[in-house]
Amino acid sequence: MKVKYLIIGAGPTGLGAANRLRELGEDSFAVLERLEHTGGLSASFTDPAGFTWDIGGHVIFSHYEYFDALLDDLLDGKYLEHQRESWVRACGTWVPYPFQNNIRHLPPETRWKCVQGLFEKNRPQEHPQNFGQWIDHVFGPGIAEVFLRPYNFKVWATPPDEMQYSWIGERVSVIELESVLKSIVLEQDDVGWGPNNTFRFPLTGGTGQIFRKLAERVQDAIHTQQSVAEVDAEARTVRTEQGLRVEYEYLLNTAPLDLLAGQWLCQRNEAMTRAAAGLSHNGVYVAGVGLDKRDHPANSRCWMYFPEDDAPFYRTTNFHNYSPNNVADPGNQLAFMCETSFSEHKPEDKNTLMQRTVDGLVNTTLLEPDRKDDLLTRWETSVGYGYPVPCLQRDEALREIQPRLERLGIFSRGRFGGWKYEVGNMDHSVMQGVEWAERMIQNTNEKTYSWE
Incomplete structure (x- = not known):
């Protein structure tokens, strides 16, 4: 098989790219998917008892007009809108999310412990060198001990001291002592923070319904149960474990970057292999x-x-x-x-x-x-x-791998293809594929993803 554009992975990024190529009038493309279904980590399944499940707690919110319009078209009004209501279970009680904004719900002694930690004299003043130190520096020992350190270890399965903190952005609510005291004294909750304060969800079929509908638009180009075995950038070919050989001019990879750079690529060198080994995930x-x-x-x-x-x-x-x-x-x-x-x-x-x-x-x-x-x-x-971990070695690894790939005509994007959690939401992932397609066809600059 020979195509102009080859896409590895039929998850949100790969499907977003394929759909945009077709919208722009390009039909010489193919999508290779190792599983028998599309959707990647955004797929959904119905069990024998008739319950539908996602692969994790996805919610749909957006930073992009294109993504919003795409969702409207795909779901055709068949969705529900929700006001986020999330809570933290700690110290035998329920605390509204974000935890650090609502510690008034904690038992008195724990509440005071958290407040004490916010006093400047009780917080480390040295410039933090990692995520764990950043937690201590910003929130003090109380909130760090009760919630932020143990929770982040549970979710990342990585010690916070082995992670960087440049990814935080809108992911972590940063508070000041004054607002905490105001919440306690006036008995007011602060639950409106965050980009996912309101979200949408498909009426039927779970999150996977979105990507089943999107896949239908490019179904003729999707080849499932094709696991990549080798990428030869000089010959511009991809070979799968099932024996399929595809010639391409440009390659979009949305599979894990460490597999591409550390195992599949024939032209990998020692520096690239070492950098790929430095990427971590849970x-x-x-x-x-x-x-x-x-x-x-x-x-x-x-x-x-x-x-x-x-x-x-x-x-x-x-x-x-x-x-x-x-x-x-x-x-x-x-x-x-x-x-x-x-x-x-x-x-x-x-x-x-x-x-x-x-x-x-x-x-x-x-x-x-x-x-x-x-x-x-x-x-x-x-x-x-599950999650690409923003480990201390990540940015250096991306700077080593991504420019070399692009010089070889290979672009790696998406949650794991780009390995940047801070642009790994569903809307980010789809748009990374969309913007790559626009770069290929219209020669425009990508806005969402950068390794620099």
Whole structure:
């Protein structure tokens, strides 16, 4: 097979690129996908009990007019809009998100501990060299100990001191002592922070519905169950493990960058291989637990965070609140979707994780103990690449790998293709593909992704 543009991966970035190529009048392209389905980490699945599950707690919000218009077209009005309601479970109680903005809900002694830590004299004044030090420098020892350090280790499966903090941007709410004291004294919550304060969700089919619809537009160009084995940049060919050989002029890779630069590329050198080895990531195990509502106390929460060790998961989503059609019997059932990270820093026994997840739901008051044997479904999946970790070596690795790839006619974009978590949301990922396609056809500059 021979095409002008070859795309590796049929996730949000690859599908966004393919769709935009076609919109711009280009039909000489192909998409290789190693799995039998499209959507990547944004795919959704329906289990035998009729419950729909995502691979993690995705919500749809946007920074782009193009993405908004695309969603409107794909979903054709068949979506729900939500006001975010998220909470943190800590110290035996529930604290509205962002935690550091709402510590007034903590027990008195812990509340004071957090306030004390915010006094300048109690915070390290040296310029931070990593994410852990940044937490201590900005929030002090109280909030760091109670929430930010343990939670970030649970979600990243990486010690905060081994991460940089340039990725933070709009991801972490930074507060001042005055606003914390005002919240406590006036008994006012601050829950409006963040770009995902409002979000949309498909009425049916989970998040994957978006990308099933997008894939339909370029279905003739998608080749599933084709795992890349080799990329020869000099010959401009890609060979798959299944024996397919594709000639191309330009290549967009949306698969993990460390695989491309460290294993697949024939022209990799020692520096590139070393840089690829310096990139780090975690994996994520997702457990879906479904049950009849019966006398279970209903709540309006969207999702909840768990920094403590009484549950293995770092986040649980009330998936039944995203859309009533995520359960088999709308309105009469509950769906808890729980995420647990793992890595060499934080190994997890996946054989026991489902039972530990159910126990964690009990420990955190989301599930009554007598309902443990009364569950309708237990669904699980595990992905080896969950989050690209902004480790201390990341930026240097990207500066080594990405320019060399582009000199070879290879562009690597997307959540793991670009390896920049700060532009790894769903809208960012789609737009990285869109902007690459526009660069190829219209010679315009990409705006979302940069390794510099």
